[in-house]
Ligand SMILES: Nc1nc2c(ncn2[C@@H]2O[C@H](COP(=O)(O)OP(=O)(O)OP(=O)(O)O)[C@@H](O)[C@H]2O)c(=O)[nH]1
């Protein structure tokens with residue numbers, strides 16, 4: 319099978335980076351099962367592992383390839399054993415959360431995505447506070463968030479729910495859909511274009527895989543009914559997977575998340591309203607406690623800002639790993655993530671130097 323890498327999102331930027339590595343071939347990670355990867359290369363999908371050297375120099379989890387990453391491999395034919403991944407190409411975007419149960423280990427969700435569909439169902443799963451969390455991490459990823467409200471056929475108070483969403487969506491597009499009634503699917507399609515990558519994230523059971531199956535035109539992904547007693551999903555999708563849509567465009571399905579702990583967040587976008595108010599406080603370092611002239615407290619008092627949203631903002635601010643860092647340090651940390659950690663930056667610099 320011959321594959322056109324452009325269909326999988328390979329553009330000039332990646333090609334320029336790939337040129338630095340003579341004798342190696344570019345490939346995109348389509349699946350990851352612990353140390354074993356599947357990658358798409360010009361001859362099709364093959365299995366791959368990172369080289370010993372790669373693993374040795376990796377700083378942490380974020381240095382390793384994830385689904386959506388472009389990597390440099392040593393062969394195009396899987397019949398002579400696994401391909402070996404020698405390098406990770408700098409990322410355009412990377413979505414990550416904090417690994418559950420740890421303090422500061424980031425876990426990658428997907429890389430090189432253009433748009434993230436934050437899926438939330440209009441039944442039991444509906445929760446605007448959780449949506450704020452998703453928006454904060456997606457804004458930080460460099461990809462564009464779109465809110466996808468699923469299962470509209472099960473919703474009896476749509477106008478009320480849309481009003482609640484409006485209070486946190488701040489300029490983010492909102493799509494209402496029902497895979498069951500085939501409603502909103504064209505609107506979803508309008509975000510998809512050849513070479514562009516869309517990741518689907520959200521709780522288990524909200525219908526991520528069902529939408530992708532609808533887009534694919536066939537049931538390539540397994541889906542399963544949610545639990546009857548509490549309306550929660552059964553964690554049907556167990557690994558992240560990258561798929562090419564028949565009409566062009568790439569989608570990444572992800573397993574439903576049990577909890578979404580923040581690793582790095584961009585609250586300036588997700589909480590633009592609160593940040594704008596903060597700028598109006600009399601004291602520039604106002605903690606929005608009992609200081610005089612606090613615009614945030616005033617907005618809460620007159621009902622323009624909800625207390626819950628403000629508390630959510632404070633909570634996420636404390637949770638984000640980079641919360642205490644200055645803007646410049648935050649940028650540096652982000653740069654590291656894009657390059658796959660400090661080792662990625664070093665390797666990259668070394669190669670550029672050797673070529674000169
Ligand atoms: N009523 C209704 N049910 C839907 C709709 N979309 C999906 N479902 C059902 O919801 C259940 C869960 O759908 P999935 O696509 O497996 O959900 P998921 O988000 O992929 O879940 P995980 O893989 O566990 O993360 C299935 O039984 C679907 O048939 C919809 O628009 N309306």
Ligand SMILES: [Mg+2]
Pocket residue numbers: 526527528540541554555571572573574
């Ligand atoms: Mg699924």
